[in-house]
Amino acid sequence: MxxxxxxxxxxxxxxxxxxxxxxxxxxxxxxxxxxxxxxxxxxxxxxxxxxxxxxxxxxxxxxxxxxxxxxxxxxxxxxxxxxxxxxxxxxxxxxxxxxxxxxxxxxxxxxxxxxxxxxxxxxxxxxxxxxxxxxxxxxxxxxxxxxxxxxxxxxxVTRGATFPREGIQVDRSGAECMIREMAHYHGAFWEDPRLDEWTVLADPYVWQLALNRRAGCDLGAIAAFRWLTAEIPHQLRSRKSEIRGALMRSLAVNVRGPKTLLHQDTHPRNWFKVPDGSVYLYDWQAIAKGNWALDVSYALSSVLDTADRRSWERELLELYLDELGSAGGNPPSFAEAWLAYRQQMIHGFVFWAYTSAVNRVREVHPEDVTRTIVARTAQAMVDLETLDAID
The missing domain is CATH 3.30.200 (Phosphorylase Kinase; domain 1)
Incomplete structure (x- = not known):
């Protein structure tokens, strides 16, 4: 600061x-x-x-x-x-x-x-x-x-919603429900001029820069590498010095694309499940205006088990693009979307590595849940070669 x-x-x-x-x-x-x-x-x-x-x-x-x-x-x-x-x-x-x-x-x-x-x-x-x-x-x-x-x-009360301690666990149909939900709010506000009229809304780059300066988010995430040795693969630990710069470069890339309403915190504890198995987002407190891929990358990398993500992510991304077009958005090509998806993985990883650091002072999420999400998002960065995709 x-x-x-x-x-x-x-x-x-x-x-x-x-x-x-x-x-x-x-x-x-x-x-x-x-x-x-x-x-x-x-x-x-x-x-x-x-x-x-x-x-x-x-x-x-x-x-x-x-x-x-x-x-x-x-x-x-x-x-x-x-x-x-x-x-x-x-x-x-x-x-x-x-x-x-x-x-x-x-x-x-x-x-x-x-x-x-x-x-x-x-x-x-x-x-x-x-x-x-x-x-x-x-x-x-x-x-x-x-x-x-x-x-x-x-x-x-109204819908019988449940909020599991560890966050939602979804099968393929649940993952598709997540995708449709994100596509619907992204499509509804695709390049909407009201996003600039609502001055409270920052873009993800400005939002993250403020969080870094005021709360040490990026530094806290790097500090957590010291004890998250089992959760962060060696391929990522060996490139720790690149994380802070890569985070901000990924967000600079994000804000150059078409903008829409972002939830920005689509982790498994911010979804609730209703009796028919559908899942929906709550905790809309970190909203921003930016590119769609941040929400989708964060959701799939944090909510899905690694094996499921690896098996489903391409088809889920294709579904997202179809649903986005139906909801009023202007979807990119699959190749463009796949690159954006890979580039935006770092956001969720940094959020949850930082959460582990905050937990050492005051637990804001259960540490076992935090470590599970760190492991998932870190592995996604490795699998998708996020650090190399940004440059």
Whole structure:
């Protein structure tokens, strides 16, 4: 982190710290356009403004705040009751919330930009997509206080969704479902001018550069080589010095191609499964605008067992190109797509090697799961000669 970045970061921390201190003395407004301090402070009036905006006669008459979990963000489920107008309008009764009430949480969502991204997705973008992601009901981000809240469909209730600890495990039909899902949101926003209008959206190069500067992502990934000796093949370990430069070159290549909406974090723990076996993405907090191959490479290399990836990846890529064209995109030739697929493998590997480094301070994903994903993505880089494909 350079001196200028350090000064900006220090100023941001001080500003957010002052905001948190003031909020304890004088709570922020609880109007529908505001970002509540925490879900425990929600009221029927606030929820009415947030959930009944398109139905003036509808009102929230009661709600129950259920158990949840704490991590980078605070996650709680809500059960909502409405008056007759709300019931007639079929307004959502099973709602899932994510927020960042604590100082450390705000720092994490602020320096990475994930709070702003997820609020944008669920407030604005989700409604334009015919995909299986949770429906979005409300999303707000306070740029000064680094405070945010999103309200979404609680798919565990509405669709019987499951979220395995180790992430989804898919057979061939599940892998094809993943491919169709990515093709659908990529096609829907293919070269869409709104991607530039939504200023929260950065491209993957800018996004990664900020993460490197503010959180040491690339350096953390390199440090993890010291203990990930069983997971990283020797062909990759022997070229450790090339990883950081190759990462940024691959992203520079990415942003030169046609751009669309990217999820950017398509690993197995960010997919959920419904009873019919279909799988869909959630956790849309790292969204960006860039080339399709980043999402597809990351998903196939991290979700699929190595043997399955090797057997299926060419046919899955052909399926992706067909589905992309049907969804509104302009697919490249298979040869062009195969090269892009190979070039973008490094993104997922660096994310998960860095995750292993972060786990040594505070576990953000189970370390055994982390190591499995590192091993899969590292082997994919070796199999597909990613470092040589970038140059």
């Amino acid at each position: 350079g001196l200028q970045d350090q000064l900006i970061f220090a100023n941001s921390l001080a500003r957010v710290g002052v905001k948190v201190a003031r909020e304890k003395l004088r709570p922020a407004s609880s109007g529908g356009d505001s970002v509540p301090l925490k879900v425990e402070g929600l009221t029927e009036e606030w929820l009415t403004e947030a959930l009944c905006r398109d139905h003036p006669a509808a009102q929230v008459t009661g709600f129950e705040l259920l158990a949840g979990s704490e991590g980078t963000t605070t996650r709680r489920s809500l059960r909502i009751e409405y008056n007759e107008a709300g019931v007639d309008a079929a307004l959502p009764t099973a709602v899932f919330s994510k927020s960042a009430p604590r100082f450390l949480s705000r720092v994490l969502v602020g320096i990475t930009g994930i709070g702003a991204g997820e609020a944008l997705f669920y407030e604005t973008i989700r409604r334009h997509l015919e995909i299986g992601a949770p429906a979005g009901y409300f999303g707000r981000w306070d740029e000064l206080a680094w405070r945010y809240l999103v309200l979404t469909e609680d798919v565990s």
